[in-house]
Amino acid sequence: xxxxxxxxxxxxxxxxxxxxxxxxxxxxxxxxxxxxxxxxxxxxxxxxxxxxxxxxxxxxxxxxxxxxxxxxxxxxxxxxxxxxxxxxxxxxxxxxxxxxxxxxxxxxxxxxxxxxxxxxxxxxxxxxxxxxxxxxxxxxxxxxxxxxxxxxxxxxxxxxxxxxxxxxxxxxxxxxxxxxxxxxxxxxx
Amino acid sequence: xxxxxxxxxxxxxxxxxxxxxxxxxxxxxxxxxxxxxxxxxxxxxxxxxxxxxxxxxxxxxxxxxxxxxxxxxxxxxxxxxxxxxxxxxxxxxxxxxxxxxxxxxxxxxxxxxxxxxxxxxxxxxxxxxxxxxxxxxxxxxxxxxxxxxxxxxxxxxxxxxxxxxxxxxxxxxxxxxxxxxxxxxxxxx
DNA sequence: AGGCCCATGTAATCTGTTACATGATTCC
DNA sequence: GGAATCATGTAACAGATTACATGGGCCT
Numbered sequence: 001x002x003x004x005x006x007x008x009x010x011x012x013x014x015x016x017x018x019x020x021x022x023x024x025x026x027x028x029x030x031x032x033x034x035x036x037x038x039x040x041x042x043x044x045x046x047x048x049x050x051x052x053x054x055x056x057x058x059x060x061x062x063x064x065x066x067x068x069x070x071x072x073x074x075x076x077x078x079x080x081x082x083x084x085x086x087x088x089x090x091x092x093x094x095x096x097x098x099x100x101x102x103x104x105x106x107x108x109x110x111x112x113x114x115x116x117x118x119x120x121x122x123x124x125x126x127x128x129x130x131x132x133x134x135x136x137x138x139x140x141x142x143x144x145x146x147x148x149x150x151x152x153x154x155x156x157x158x159x160x161x162x163x164x165x166x167x168x169x170x171x172x173x174x175x176x177x178x179x180x181x182x183x184x185x186x187x188x189x
Numbered sequence: 190x191x192x193x194x195x196x197x198x199x200x201x202x203x204x205x206x207x208x209x210x211x212x213x214x215x216x217x218x219x220x221x222x223x224x225x226x227x228x229x230x231x232x233x234x235x236x237x238x239x240x241x242x243x244x245x246x247x248x249x250x251x252x253x254x255x256x257x258x259x260x261x262x263x264x265x266x267x268x269x270x271x272x273x274x275x276x277x278x279x280x281x282x283x284x285x286x287x288x289x290x291x292x293x294x295x296x297x298x299x300x301x302x303x304x305x306x307x308x309x310x311x312x313x314x315x316x317x318x319x320x321x322x323x324x325x326x327x328x329x330x331x332x333x334x335x336x337x338x339x340x341x342x343x344x345x346x347x348x349x350x351x352x353x354x355x356x357x358x359x360x361x362x363x364x365x366x367x368x369x370x371x372x373x374x375x376x377x378x
Numbered sequence: 379a380g381g382c383c384c385a386t387g388t389a390a391t392c393t394g395t396t397a398c399a400t401g402a403t404t405c406c
Numbered sequence: 407g408g409a410a411t412c413a414t415g416t417a418a419c420a421g422a423t424t425a426c427a428t429g430g431g432c433c434t
Contacts, residue, residue, distance in 0.1 A: 009290045032286030083295040087284040094279040097221030101198045101342040106272040153290040
């Protein structure tokens, strides 16, 4: 019963179709909430039935038609209630970190390779978030935008995503370097 | 089918009971995997039935008796297979970030208060991880330990947790400060 | 011709969460 | 005396993932 709130905030600043929402979850929203497209379609249907979002058909000639959704007054009220509620413990699940924790007992080369792969992925994210931030603040400086911009929520969460991915990249590089050195030292013996 | 690997790595360096494992998941393992005690009890039972861990009764006089588990050869082989497999996309779910994203539309005071609460929580984690790291490396320097220590996996994942919580704390403080300033500017009008 | 993007759903299965259930010991 | 810690499970329910299902347009 919490995916609904992630969907609602994703729809706050723009009307989106289920398909577009899924894209949005793959990009910005993924910083703080993970969900698969199938979940979003079913969640949107539930939210519409409960009147928290309102759907509207958009006819397209070159593409298949689609239904876009926006948050209703009831949806905003639900978000308001949510904002005042206590936070559930945040959830993290990361295969790679499990492998690193096991790196003393399993094939180190595999772990090193996957760390470098993840670092590359993090770099791509850093690029993406930097572009998104520039886009959101336009020609204003960050300070100026954060002081006087109209909607800074998505900017703040994107900043968090950026910092997270930078930390991730650095950790991957450092861990890989350490494991490589140890492997080399071991080989010499 | 992935919780099993998180359980296996948690048992790599020490025999633990279900109860102790739950504690471990609350501390170090929570950096990269979230699970409730109930899941761990049922997962341990499954793992034992499949022969990936071996249980052993420990009789205690002042406390209730307990069963501690260690990873078997088959368990190690399973971890080896896992290490070579492709990573599933990592999962994050964080209520607070959802609220920050909505902060232009909901009660800002609530969001600010929760950001400060989270910052305090992050500080406690930072303290805890710093202590754990010191404990693991003993009297060696970090560099020395990482080069020549026997088991550095848990140290590396703890470093990641530390960096994550520092980033978290900084982001919370900065976001709260920005939202406070905007609230003040709004009140003046 | 084959692959990718747009676009949306249902159904079956697998995981995860919450509630229920029990009971001794230690600390305040 | 009451709360917290140690200690382990089962069962019901909610949520997430995977598989199935369809179909047109665009690009190479």
